[in-house]
Amino acid sequence: MRTQEDLKLAAAILWLNIHSDRALDKVVSSIGVYRIWQNSPDDELQKTLLGSSKKSSLKVLILLLEHLQDLRLTPHSGELLFRLNSMSDPQFSSYVRTHNFKQVVRDSITLPPAVLEGLGKDAANRYHSEIKSSRPDAEPGIPDSLVKPVIQIHPAPFTSQGFGVTAPNATTHSIFFGTDRNRLSNHVKAQFGDERNEVGITYGVAEVSVPHVHKEGSIERPAKRFRVFKTAENPNLHIVIHKVTARALQDWIESAKMTDSDGLLFIHGFNVTFDEALWRTSQLCHDLKFSGRKFCYSWASCGRVLSYPTDEATIDWSAAHLREFLRTITSNLDLRRLHIIAHSMGNRALLAVLENWQKVEGKTPISQIVLAAPDVDTGRFKQIAEVFGHYDQVTLYASRDDRAIKVSRAVKSLPRAGDANPPIVMTGLSTVDVTAVAGELFGLGHSYIAATSPVFRDLYYIIQEGLVPEKRAGVRKCDEGYYILS
Incomplete structure (x- = not known):
């Protein structure tokens, strides 16, 4: 460097x-x-x-x-x-x-x-x-x-990686990522675009800070002036990516090892860039007060609303890479257990992996799985759901007011698992209808998983305490067998 x-x-x-x-x-x-x-x-x-x-x-x-x-x-x-x-x-x-x-x-x-x-x-x-x-x-x-x-980079000592960023009013998190996005070769530090990397997975680590003024569930970013230009980043006010480093696999494994601790993996959905995936992973882990190893898998989403068909094709292509990434985590890092949160279209790759996932004795088990607003065909979802009993708990968050899921359902002319109309009820699955508390983020009505406090606090009970719905505050069971968050 x-x-x-x-x-x-x-x-x-x-x-x-x-x-x-x-x-x-x-x-x-x-x-x-x-x-x-x-x-x-x-x-x-x-x-x-x-x-x-x-x-x-x-x-x-x-x-x-x-x-x-x-x-x-x-x-x-x-x-x-x-x-x-x-x-x-x-x-x-x-x-x-x-x-x-x-x-x-x-x-x-x-x-x-x-x-x-x-x-x-x-x-x-x-x-x-x-x-x-x-x-x-x-x-x-x-x-x-x-x-x-x-x-705006604040005064700090110079290192071989460049100037450090002094953020006295922020907390920095190390996010261990895997991605099948293309590497942008014209950048000195590792950055990734919206095209596929035909070679496969790139492993790396990102340092991301979350300011102390952060509000639960939010991603604080600079506002745009005149609807075009963004104001400068300030690590004391915004979630900021300070450093992204690609690493050889063995080096990544040695750095990510964490004995007797849990891991948390976030898999983003449709219309998400590499940077946005890191921001969201950091926000989730920060607000969950998660002290274990933090992971992000960023598949090659185009990060554009109009690229929905391209993202659909890419998420299927990415499933094999996600399987490899999961196997690397569970086989090499000595973690006690791994929790997974998947959002939107990211659920397609995760479910494709889980359908044939074989637990290996002595390796890290997958424990809590959260399927947030899954953009997955309901019939296909039910086929895969037969394996849910292999995990400690599988939670489905769904909403009748999720507009992106409504669009997907209209285009496909088939119901989607993330649409609580009606909610899916199956053995081995805890379905939570969040319609009453779901808010909107990015104007898509599609990111309530991280945008509303009731949903996020319920997520805290799942990841940090492993509680079933009956023991979580604000959750009640209805006669049809699913749960309602209020």
Whole structure:
């Protein structure tokens, strides 16, 4: 990964670039610095820059390298680091033409007098003159109001992974994930898109913080201004992903081992991105006060409402990968037991796995299973439900007011298991009708599992205490055999 010295050198070159129009040719263009930052191998950024600079400006780069220890990054350099790490090539190409970019660069680093003097008296005078002059306007056609800071990174020590994020009013969770999404190769840190990874599963760990001002069941994220641009992330106010690291399988197993403790796995549903899956997993584990090992399986959902047919095909394709991920967890991590929460379309992959799941003696057993708003054909669901008796408890949350399930039912012309119209009643299954308390999230009426306190508190009794419905507060049994949450 990039080092502190790498960031110093990149920031210094960018600083010279924004002041060098009248002094000397640029060492390496600003977009060139970005591309080298993104694409050069680890520990070879300096060598790549040397090979990319013009002969006329090579002496300037050598001067910077000689004074590398004297260059001083400021606490504000975190924003420049984040932009180098996260922006796409077209975004950065536009960004370097703005006044905001110049200000971020100016605020990120201080060059010592020895560097300016080494450039020669004439050049040094011009740099100082430029620094003292009034701030230039943004390039025509790109007003500052259209360039929003992507994130505010608070001052913290630099590590080989970049600047840490100081979040004194937040709790950070390690989420051990598996995903069959495509890896986005143009990012320095591991990030994943909405296409399938034909190679299979990528294992990794994400560090996600939840602010102390967090409200139960909510995912605090920056609001959008003018309905387009998001305000900056603030770890003291928002759920924030600080670091995503892909790991080799054996390394992941060694890191995830946790003897005499439970594990909790969340499998997301339709219309969910990789980041959204991590936010929700962290929120659920945080609000459940779950102290064991936290897992997320993120299948390659497109994260778009109109991509429902594509997600339908992908969830079936992902079932084999989920089976492999579950087998890795239950066979290698020495957990006491594993609980699973699946939401929406994610239930299809889980049920396909459970239908033929064989418990292995001495391995981690699957205990509590929660099927939240399952977008699954009712007839197919009943076929698979014959195996539910193999687990400590299987809970189905359903609602008559789940609009996404209604749409699915209309399209299929067949009832869905997540639709409480009527609720499914079967041996080995605890069906809870949450119609009376179900709220809406994302305007889809499809995420009440994490949006309303009564549902969430009932979930707490299931995961943390393993209570059956008759022993949980707010749950009553009706004559038809299902339960009602109120």
